[in-house]
Amino acid sequence: MLNADNQIxxxxxxxxxxxxxxxxxxxxxxxxxxxxxxxxVVAAVEGGLLSVPEACARYQLSLEELVSWQRAVERDGISGLRASKVQQNRQRHERHNRRQTA
Structure with missing residues (x-):
């Protein structure tokens, strides 16, 4: 992949x-x-070592899954990618949505 200076x-x-x-x-x-x-994988994509389509194809990931990894890293760093943390965030998000619709 090329960076801003057109270098690989x-x-x-x-x-x-x-x-x-x-x-x-x-x-x-x-x-x-x-x-x-x-x-x-997130670092490789964000650093330009892999493009998003390359990462998704190489690792058989959906775009949504890769984006969720990126969001987790932005929000909580590597610890945000742990399975237990993902479950906690999902539960927190579901509770938040229930409160908003009630």
Missing amino acids: VRKVVGPLGEVLTFDKLPEPGTSRWVARRKAE
């Missing part, structure tokens, strides 16, 4: 401050998504 992006800073290259990304076909791996 070969590495980005990963979620833990490490250098993240294409070879260090999670393997295609990954089925066990821990928070760190999700954060690496």
Whole structure:
């Protein structure tokens, strides 16, 4: 992928401050998504190492799933990607929606 200067992006800073290259990304076909791996994909997309369509195709993700990962990282960092945190946020969101419709 090209950056703003039309140069190919070969590495980005990963979620833990490490250098993240294409070879260090999670393997295609990954089925066990821990928070760190999700954060690496988000960092790769936001840093220009992968485009959104490339990430979705490589990891068989829906656009909605990838966007939810990005939102979780923006809101709560890597910890926002933990399954327990996702469930808590879903429950909080559902409670909020019930209150608004009541």
